[in-house]
Amino acid sequence: MAIDFSITSSVLSNGRTAYSGQRLNSSEPKFIIGYRTHFQDNYGLFNTTVAADQVYNPEDYKNEHGFWSYFIYPTAMAESKGSFKCLNTYDRAKFTFGFMQFAAHVPNGDFVHFFKKLLQLPNAKDYFPKLVLQNDRIFYKYSNGTLSQLEDDTSTQALMDYLNPTLKDVENQEQICSARFVHWASNDSEHRKIQTETSLNLFKKNMKNYHERFGLHNAPAKVCLMICDIRHQGRGKNDRIAAALNTNGDYEKAYSNLCTIGDTNYKTRITTVKNNIAKLTADGLFSMKYDAGSGEFVSI
Template identity: 75%
Template sequence: MAIDFTITSNVLSSGRTTYSAQKNNSQEPKFTIGFRTKYEDNFGLFNTSVTANQVYLPVDYEGEYGFWANFIYPTAMAESGGSFKCMNTYDRAKFTFSFMQYAAHVPNGDFVHFFKKLLALPNAKDYFPKIVLQNDRIFYKNNNGTLSQLENDTSTQTLMDYLNPSLSEVENQELICAARFVHWSVNDLQHRQIQVKTAIDLYKENMKAYHKRFGLDQAPAKVCQLICDIRHQGRGTNDRIANALNTNGNFEKAYQNLCSIGSANYQSRITTVRNTINKLTTQGKFGFKYDASEKDFINN
């Protein structure tokens, strides 16, 4: 049965508008969808709240994913503080969600893979009754049963427009889609597990590609993590990374070089990544090297 919400808004003493939702025909309390924000000439929502039991903790996933659960953690902390309900709808991606901030604007990208996995869950029809998965593509199903494809190998524009019709204002459709994602994440462990699996699958594939580009066999995990984080955020090009790695095998110098990429604009993020790596290293959980033949990290 489709889940519906009543959407309300409130202007805080700070002047900020907050949007909340309550599931219809239930005793569930209201929950925060997000806050209205302006970014350049755009208007949208953001939700960066971090609440107990809704945060990515590597220890919860080490049993299933081993070191990879720790490997993605610095990026998770930099992206969202680990919040499974992190969201924004105000930039060119139009809709971004999850603790790793999967963005809807990339064809065959992380958000598309993530959403497809969600749509395969039994309760997907409760949250998105008009969105269906067929032949590994996302479609909108109208009232007469006609299917319209929302994404393909070259574009996700129609999917973006479904989730967030425009960047000129916060619309009802945008609020409804955001409420669905937040509620689904908070109330369904499988949703959060899919967020994690998507992140680890992504970083595993990225490491294969980055090894081919940069030659990372036996490179320390912290060097590999910085490369993954730089490319995930997009604060540096492959050429800049290659230059940073050109140290005649001195990985400590390479690490310092990588930490300088984007520092003029993103020092806070870089500090978060470094501090998280340092914490994991102190705990004895980051002393690994990448083994290209195994396509995996091995303990020193």
């Protein structure tokens, strides 16, 4: 049975407009979908609220994923404070979701992979009854059975438009799709598991690519994570990273150099990542180095 929501908006004392959802035919309480905002000439929603039981916790995934569950944690905290329901719909990606902020504008990108996994869950038809997977592509299914492909190797424009029709306003379709994602993440551990696994697989893949570019065999985890965070956020390019690593094997100096990349505009984020690395290190959870042969981290 499709899950439907009633959606209401209210103006808060600070002048911000909040959009709330409530599941129809249910005793569930209202929940925050997001807050109206604007970015340059764009309008959309953002949701950065954090609830204790809806935050990425590496302890929940360490038995299955080992050190990798800790490795992604500093970036997760910098991206969203670890919120599984972090949302924004106001920039060029048109729809970005999850604690690692998967963005819908990249063909075959993280959001597309994530959404395809979600659409394979048994309750996917309850949240998105008009979307189907066929030949590993996302299609919109019209009432007469006709299918319209929403993404391919070169574009996700149709998928972006389905989730968020325009950046000119916060349309009803945008509110509904946002409500579905926020509610699904808040109420289904399988959704949160897929968010986590997508993030872990992304960083594993990226580490192999970064080793090929930078030669990271035996590099400490904190150096590797800072490289991953720089590229994930996009605050520095490969040539700048390579220059920072050019220290004749002095990884402490390399780490210090990496921490300066983007510090003019992103000092707060870099500090968040550094502080979380330091905390994990103090707890004895980050003293690892990358083994390029296995593609895994091993004890120093």
